[in-house]
Amino acid sequence: MANSFDLTLDKPSMPYHMADSATSLTPNSAYLIGFGFDGTACFRKGTRNGPDGLRNVSEDIESYSPYLDDDLEQKRFFDLGNLNLGDSDDVERQWQKGSDDFETIFGNADLSGDNIQVMTLGGEHSISYAPIKTYLKQYPNLVLLHLDAHADLRDGYEGYHYSHASIIRRALDHFGPDHQLIQYGIRSGTREEYQWMREHQTIRTSRHDFLEAVRQIADDRPIYLTLDLDYFDPSFLPGTGTPEPGGEDFHSFIQLIKILRDKHFVGCDVVELSPEIDSSGNSNVFATKVVRELLLCLTANQPRFQE
Numbered sequence: 001m002a003n004s005f006d007l008t009l010d011k012p013s014m015p016y017h018m019a020d021s022a023t024s025l026t027p028n029s030a031y032l033i034g035f036g037f038d039g040t041a042c043f044r045k046g047t048r049n050g051p052d053g054l055r056n057v058s059e060d061i062e063s064y065s066p067y068l069d070d071d072l073e074q075k076r077f078f079d080l081g082n083l084n085l086g087d088s089d090d091v092e093r094q095w096q097k098g099s100d101d102f103e104t105i106f107g108n109a110d111l112s113g114d115n116i117q118v119m120t121l122g123g124e125h126s127i128s129y130a131p132i133k134t135y136l137k138q139y140p141n142l143v144l145l146h147l148d149a150h151a152d153l154r155d156g157y158e159g160y161h162y163s164h165a166s167i168i169r170r171a172l173d174h175f176g177p178d179h180q181l182i183q184y185g186i187r188s189g190t191r192e193e194y195q196w197m198r199e200h201q202t203i204r205t206s207r208h209d210f211l212e213a214v215r216q217i218a219d220d221r222p223i224y225l226t227l228d229l230d231y232f233d234p235s236f237l238p239g240t241g242t243p244e245p246g247g248e249d250f251h252s253f254i255q256l257i258k259i260l261r262d263k264h265f266v267g268c269d270v271v272e273l274s275p276e277i278d279s280s281g282n283s284n285v286f287a288t289k290v291v292r293e294l295l296l297c298l299t300a301n302q303p304r305f306q307e
Contacts, residue, residue, distance in 0.1 A: 003114075005105045009033075009081040012051065017058035018072050019079035025105070027114035030075075030298045033105070034082035035098050035120055035127035038274075039091025044241040046274035051082055051121040053275035054291055057284045061292065067254045068261060068296050075299040080105070095126060095162065102130040111138050111266070112222070117298040119291070122271030124241065125152060125164040128226045131269050132171045139222040139266065141178040144171065145214070146202075148228040149244035151189030153196055164272075167226070184210035185231040187246045207252055214259050223260065225268040225294070229287055239283025240272045250286065257293045265297050 004024040015021065016032055025031065034051025063072040083101050085094040106118055111134075120131045125148070136142055146152070152168040162170055168181070175181070181202045189197075197203035204210035217223060230240045233247035273287045 003109045005108075007101055007104060008084055010084050011081045012055050012079075014052070014055050014059075015081075016055045016079040018063060019077055022078040022080060025109050025114070025116055027116065029115075030077040030117040030119065030295065031080055032077065032119050032121060032295075033080045033102070035102065035123040035130075036082055037085060037091075037095055037098055037122070037127050038124045038241070039094055039126075044274060044277060046276045047122060047124045047241055047272055049275050050123055050271070050273035050287075053273055053284045054121055054270075054288050055079070057281070057288050058291075061285060061288055063292070065293055065296055067257065067293065070296045070300070072292060072295060075296070077295060077299060092160070092162075098127065099130040103134060106131075107134050107137070111135070115301075117265075118267045119294060119298060120269040120271075121291070122269060122273070125167045125226075125228050125271045126160075126162055128167050128269045128271060129162055129170050131267065132167075132224065132226060133174050135222075135224045135267050136171070136174045136176070136179060139224075140176055141221055142266075143180045143182060143217055143221060143223045145223060145225045146181060146183040147185050147225065147231040147248075148183070149185060149188050149230040149247060150228070150242065151183070151186050151193035151197060152228075153189065153193040182210070182213055185248055188244050207248070207255075211255055211259065214256065214263070217263060219262065220264055222264050222266045224266060225260070227268060227270050227290070227294075229270065229272045229283075229290070232286070237278075237283045237286045239274050239276075239278030239287075241274050241277070242272075250289070253290065254293065257297060260297045261300050265300070268294055268298070270294065 036048040038047040083098040184204045234243035
């Protein structure tokens with residue numbers, strides 16, 4: 001049964017290539033939605049254009065993944081467009097409106113029972129609050145994978161309680177006893193953030209340990225990924241607001257993808273692409289290939305189809 005929502009979403013000039021349009025949610029489907037907000041970005045802005053930056057190059061990359069031997073042409077997924085942030089100049093109101101509308105669309109759906117997967121395209125990392133909160137509520141034993149250059153565990157930053165630098169701290173406000181956090185790629189943070197991660201054993205400091213931790217997750221346990229693109233080294237993906245040397249490469253990400261494909265991967269967000277920072281356009285292409293692999297993982301259990 002379709003789950004309708006009464007909201008006006010901003011339609012992008014170019015929907016994600018091969019995605020169908022939709023005005024309601026239907027079972028056994030995956031959905032893209034853009035949340036183009038960068039109001040709390042403290043260094044270089046521009047991630048508000050990230051969702052459309054991904055869409056605009058999606059037609060120019062192959063739909064087939066040689067890493068997964070799977071093809072988006074044989075999948076059915078939907079692009080809902082972008083959340084409308086309203087006309088206010090107040091960035092907190094913009095963020096709140098987008099977050100509230102996300103919860104209106106997906107919070108009332110039975111994501112687990114109807115086998116609905118959501119990929120949210122940012123936008124800065126603060127936009128991940130609504131998706132993560134929604135998934136934590138619906139999946140009481142969810143594992144939250146956090147790939148990022150930054151710990152994001154501050155209790156607010158520069159006056160914003162829900163800052164991009166606080167997203168994981170705010171997610172923890174909604175953790176239950178059976179939720180779990182695994183963090184990898186972190187290479188920037190305060191002494192207090194690192195002390196917390198070590199004390200709570202959330203951080204993995206080697207690729208081997210991280211991948212092994214994901215392998216050890218029970219196959220039926222739900223996994224949600226929040227991916228800040230500054231997880232990747234800026235030599236590969238410079239088009240992000242707060243780059244940090246020492247990051248990962250694409251092939252290490254593929255190692256993770258090959259594990260996630262066989263797990264209960266239920267949703268994700270991809271954030272912090274700032275298209276204008278990288279005038280070459282290479283960052284857009286890199287990020288869109290990341291999105292392709294994640295879409296194939298989200299739709300791994302769908303039956304193949306031919307038009």
